[in-house]
Amino acid sequence: MSMTVALIAIGLLALIFGLVLGYASIKFKVEGDPLVDQIDEVLPQTQCGQCGYPGCRPYAEAIANGDEINKCPPGGESTIKKLADLMGVEPKPLDAAHGEEDEKKVAFIREDECIGCTKCIQACPVDAILGAAKHMHTVITEECTGCDLCVDPCPVDCIDMVPVSPTTTSWTWDFDKTPKGDIPVKVVS
Structure with missing residues (x-):
């Protein structure tokens, strides 16, 4: 009898604490910085540490906090241009202190x-x-x-x-190196 009461009491306590924790996780949810997520998507995800940070996510956080955008050799010039567009700053050449593209x-x-x-x-x-x-x-x-x-x-x-x-399965078009200009289009009416 006392064993049953103890099990019921522990079960009720577990249920109450579970409900409190569930409510607290919803009420006090911390949203991530969407800018950091966008910067992280642009970075090459090599996690190499050549930028001076232990991975791409910490470097993305540093860029969002004002660090330079030109420290990623695996990403190269194309990544720097994308980051510059995203951050609204002028692109800079790759910082040679962190490696070469x-x-x-x-x-x-x-x-x-x-x-x-x-x-x-x-x-x-x-x-x-x-x-x-x-x-x-x-x-x-x-x-x-x-x-x-x-x-x-x-x-x-x-x-x-x-x-x-490059093989037929790994080749991708490098849009950053394609010439930009007017392409004639024939309109059929």
């Missing part, structure tokens, strides 16, 4: 030289490297952002950054 590259592990130390796996911010301790590792090229953070920790120097050749 290169063609898209991905990591390539020479698997016959890999000792399976897992240091590259720990350094990869997007989990693009597969492997286990004392077994060879490999890179999922579709997931690799080319941030280059896995190269330095490798004790046997078996990781290369290789350029990505």
Whole structure:
């Protein structure tokens, strides 16, 4: 009998606390800054840290708080132009202190030289490297952002950054480099 009363009392307390927490989560909900969300969408999501921040979201927050928009080498000039349009400021050239804009590259592990130390796996911010301790590792090229953070920790120097050749599935039109002008249109009436 006393066990049943105790279980009912605990159940009622859990229900009451659950209702209070549910109400508090709705009443005191904190909305994120929509500008930060927009800036974060423009950034390349490489999470490489070359900008001096631990990822794209913290850099987006810094830009919203007044930091420079030209610190992202993976995004390059096209990202700087998009950020300048979004923020209503003049675009600046890429800050050379944070790196140079290169063609898209991905990591390539020479698997016959890999000792399976897992240091590259720990350094990869997007989990693009597969492997286990004392077994060879490999890179999922579709997931690799080319941030280059896995190269330095490798004790046997078996990781290369290789350029990505565009294929029919990966090729995209670069609208920033297309000439702008009047395109003649024939109107049929």
